[in-house]
Amino acid sequence: xxxAPAGHPILDPRLAPPFPQAVLPVLRNPQLRKNVAHxxxxxxxxxxxxxxxxxxxxxxxxxxxxxxxxxxxNLAFYLEQFEANCTAAGGHVHWAADAAQARQIVLDLxxxxxxxxxxxxKTMTSAEIQLNPFLEAAGVSVFETDLAEIIxxxxxxxxxxxxxxxxxxNRAQVREIFARRMGLPNLSDDPQELTNAARAYLRQKFxxxxxxIGGANFLIAETGGVAVVESxxxxxxxxxxxxxxxxxxxxxxxxxxxxxxxxxxxxLARSATGERMNPYTSLWTGVTPNxxxxxxxxxxxxxxxxxxxxxxxxxxxxxxxxCAACMNSCPVYRQTGGHAYGSVYPGPIGAxxxxxxxxxxxxQSLPYASSLCGACYEVCPVKINIPEVxxxxxxxxxxxxxxxxxxxFDPMYLGLRVANLxxxxxxxxxxxxxxxxxxxxxxxxxxxxxxSLPSIGAKxxxxxxxxxxxxxxxxxxxxxxxxxxx
Amino acid sequence: MRASLFITCYNDTLYPETGRAVVTLLERLxxxxxxxxxxxxxxxxxxxxxxxAEAFSQAKRFVRLYQDTETVIVPSSSCVAMxxxxxxxxxxxxGNDALRRQFQALLPRVFELSEFLIDRxxxxxVGAYFPHRVAYHASCHGLRALHLGDRPxxxxxxxxxxxxxxxxxxxxxxxxxGTFSVKxxxxxxxxxxxxxxxxxxxxxxxxxxxDNSCLMHLGGAMHRQYAGMKTIHMAQIxxxxxxxxxxxxx
Numbered sequence: 001x002x003x004a005p006a007g008h009p010i011l012d013p014r015l016a017p018p019f020p021q022a023v024l025p026v027l028r029n030p031q032l033r034k035n036v037a038h039x040x041x042x043x044x045x046x047x048x049x050x051x052x053x054x055x056x057x058x059x060x061x062x063x064x065x066x067x068x069x070x071x072x073x074n075l076a077f078y079l080e081q082f083e084a085n086c087t088a089a090g091g092h093v094h095w096a097a098d099a100a101q102a103r104q105i106v107l108d109l110x111x112x113x114x115x116x117x118x119x120x121x122k123t124m125t126s127a128e129i130q131l132n133p134f135l136e137a138a139g140v141s142v143f144e145t146d147l148a149e150i151i152x153x154x155x156x157x158x159x160x161x162x163x164x165x166x167x168x169x170n171r172a173q174v175r176e177i178f179a180r181r182m183g184l185p186n187l188s189d190d191p192q193e194l195t196n197a198a199r200a201y202l203r204q205k206f207x208x209x210x211x212x213i214g215g216a217n218f219l220i221a222e223t224g225g226v227a228v229v230e231s232x233x234x235x236x237x238x239x240x241x242x243x244x245x246x247x248x249x250x251x252x253x254x255x256x257x258x259x260x261x262x263x264x265x266x267x268l269a270r271s272a273t274g275e276r277m278n279p280y281t282s283l284w285t286g287v288t289p290n291x292x293x294x295x296x297x298x299x300x301x302x303x304x305x306x307x308x309x310x311x312x313x314x315x316x317x318x319x320x321x322x323c324a325a326c327m328n329s330c331p332v333y334r335q336t337g338g339h340a341y342g343s344v345y346p347g348p349i350g351a352x353x354x355x356x357x358x359x360x361x362x363x364q365s366l367p368y369a370s371s372l373c374g375a376c377y378e379v380c381p382v383k384i385n386i387p388e389v390x391x392x393x394x395x396x397x398x399x400x401x402x403x404x405x406x407x408x409f410d411p412m413y414l415g416l417r418v419a420n421l422x423x424x425x426x427x428x429x430x431x432x433x434x435x436x437x438x439x440x441x442x443x444x445x446x447x448x449x450x451x452s453l454p455s456i457g458a459k460x461x462x463x464x465x466x467x468x469x470x471x472x473x474x475x476x477x478x479x480x481x482x483x484x485x486x
Numbered sequence: 487m488r489a490s491l492f493i494t495c496y497n498d499t500l501y502p503e504t505g506r507a508v509v510t511l512l513e514r515l516x517x518x519x520x521x522x523x524x525x526x527x528x529x530x531x532x533x534x535x536x537x538x539a540e541a542f543s544q545a546k547r548f549v550r551l552y553q554d555t556e557t558v559i560v561p562s563s564s565c566v567a568m569x570x571x572x573x574x575x576x577x578x579x580x581g582n583d584a585l586r587r588q589f590q591a592l593l594p595r596v597f598e599l600s601e602f603l604i605d606r607x608x609x610x611x612v613g614a615y616f617p618h619r620v621a622y623h624a625s626c627h628g629l630r631a632l633h634l635g636d637r638p639x640x641x642x643x644x645x646x647x648x649x650x651x652x653x654x655x656x657x658x659x660x661x662x663x664g665t666f667s668v669k670x671x672x673x674x675x676x677x678x679x680x681x682x683x684x685x686x687x688x689x690x691x692x693x694x695x696x697d698n699s700c701l702m703h704l705g706g707a708m709h710r711q712y713a714g715m716k717t718i719h720m721a722q723i724x725x726x727x728x729x730x731x732x733x734x735x736x
Contacts, residue, residue, distance in 0.1 A: 371663025374630035398536030459668035464706030474505035
């Protein structure tokens with residue numbers, strides 16, 4: 001599926017290198033790291049300001065979380081209700097068990113319309129199923145209309161964030177991409193000028209291409225309606241001008257009623273972009289004669305979601321409303337950006353979602369791509385306890401790996417097995433401390449510090465020293481003191 | 487008041503001066519301390535790396551060892567977070583009813599050091615003297631798991647001579663994360679570099695915390711980079727007096 005050139009990030013968990021390896025090119029790219037840190041610091045401070053002005057923020061989180069839990073516990077009911085109501089309103093609902101099925105459904109719908117060009121609203125779900133390369137290979141030209149997605153498409157880059165997918169690209173780089181791909185050699189990096197260039201490019205697409213593909217922020221079971229929130233209005237253009245609209249949505253996106261948007265839209269806008277309300281919220285239900293697309297399809301995508309739903313401790317992963325507050329708050333993401341996660345879903349939510357969507361066959365390094373600092377859980381508007389799920393997944397990875405012969409002498413596995421033995425009896429622990437102290441003397445310099453260690457210890461000493469072990473442990477000091485007192 | 491000290495494996499091995507300072511401090515405040523010789527580790531390293539069965543055996547040892555203890559004091563916020571946040575799940579999954587009951591009875595009696603001082607002893611001024619400029623690093627576990635809030639600041643505010651340097655981006659992780667620091671050493675080091683920049687920018691002589699694991703990480707980088715700054719566990723600051731300053735006690 002992926003025809004990425006060498007050195008290009010691969011956002012396919014089946015092909016991507018493990019996280020510790022994937023971060024290396026990023027960590028050597030100061031411009032990219034600066035772009036990422038600057039962008040998420042700006043979003044985070046806006047978010048913090050707007051969350052602080054809501055005295056009922058914690059109540060909103062509780063309500064949003066409760067709503068999502070309720071939906072997931074009754075998902076089949078609400079999906080069927082959505083299907084019935086969407087169909088009654090003139091829409092067509094299709095069910096896709098996996099990515100291949102979803103891609104084929106979309107292609108068949110396009111063929112029915114004899115469409116060889118399609119415009120798109122930004123949708124992470126389409127990136128998840130690698131829809132664009134599939135359609136291009138089938139002879140359909142795909143045009144992204146979200147500004148950030150245009151930058152990525154024209155620059156032949158991959159998304160590094162789920163809300164602000166081009167956040168790793170700065171203004172000067174955008175200018176370069178637009179100048180080159182739009183044939184505008186005199187373009188400056190003035191934001192107004194860049195926006196005008198994108199507008200001229202887009203208007204022509206909006207006015208000539210009658211078929212659109214989009215995603216959904218929410219599906220409303222009670223009405224059969226779909227909600228899309230965005231900042232630019234280009235999504236709304238896609239929802240009003242074309243004759244045919246195909247919406248691709250994960251099965252977890254459903255909400256029981258229209259009223260539920262009250263809570264969800266409040267937490268989503270604040271968490272995602274640090275706004276009281278997002279500029280464009282589009283809601284539509286089926287087909288309205290002579291108004292908007294007259295041919296409307298919803299493709300409901302499972303692609304691993306029901307296997308997550310089936311596991312009570314893991315189910316909370318599906319509460320996610322894709323606001324990206326977790327990645328904006330994550331100190332790991334702040335250093336690495338999104339590409340290193342090898343998935344269209346990066347950051348803390350990606351670290352738990354991706355391996356589960358892959359049914360733990362791929363992306364096993366992602367649950368370890370966290371210092372477990374808990375910042376993600378603190379900001380999550382639907383209270384997904386990401387550290388808890390990370391630990392569950394780490395236990396699963398360990399159980400997969402520990403039986404493998406090649407792990408037997410892996411220093412991490414060996415070390416932890418030995419440590420378990422040491423901690424099982426105090427006398428064994430104390431003996432190990434004694435020999436450890438003698439052993440480490442070989443590495444301790446005159447200043448009392450260890451500057452370099454072999455094997456896995458070298459991972460520590462590549463950037464930090466370690467103070468040599470003191471001559472007396474606490475417990476032996478305590479024992480000597482007790483003896484003295486008697 | 488009687489209390490028992492759970493020193494934790496790495497304090498026992500690497501930072502005995504922290505344990506000695508806890509003893510000095512608490513005995514000065516009239517607490518009668520015990521120390522169970524059978525103690526080893528809380529199991530956090532195993533749990534956080536995915537070794538649940540091993541973590542459970544440490545959890546079981548901890549509960550059995552301390553079940554008859556009136557109060558357990560732990561001078562490490564991440565180990566307390568392990569006991570509070572992870573023991574329930576481990577014991578639920580792998581333990582029996584008797585262990586569950588013992589653990590539930592024990593849990594409310596386990597205190598992190600600053601919790602014990604503020605909530606249990608109801609003391610803010612511990613009579614300490616430490617005439618230095620100090621930056622306080624809030625460890626993630628203390629901040630988000632234990633919700634220590636302003637407790638450390640209330641204690642430091644009453645230390646005579648201490649000049650508290652506000653640390654920018656207080657809530658940002660130092661990048662230690664246990665085995666994360668070696669499994670993802672490059673990212674961990676990048677996070678450490680950012681944190682160290684903030685810490686050094688305070689112009690403090692010492693960086694303190696309620697967790698020696700963060701301090702081992704920060705201190706290791708300070709030493710490597712000749713940062714001209716030292717780390718010190720908060721127990722050592724609180725134990726320090728005119729007669730027995732922290733340096734001399736080491």
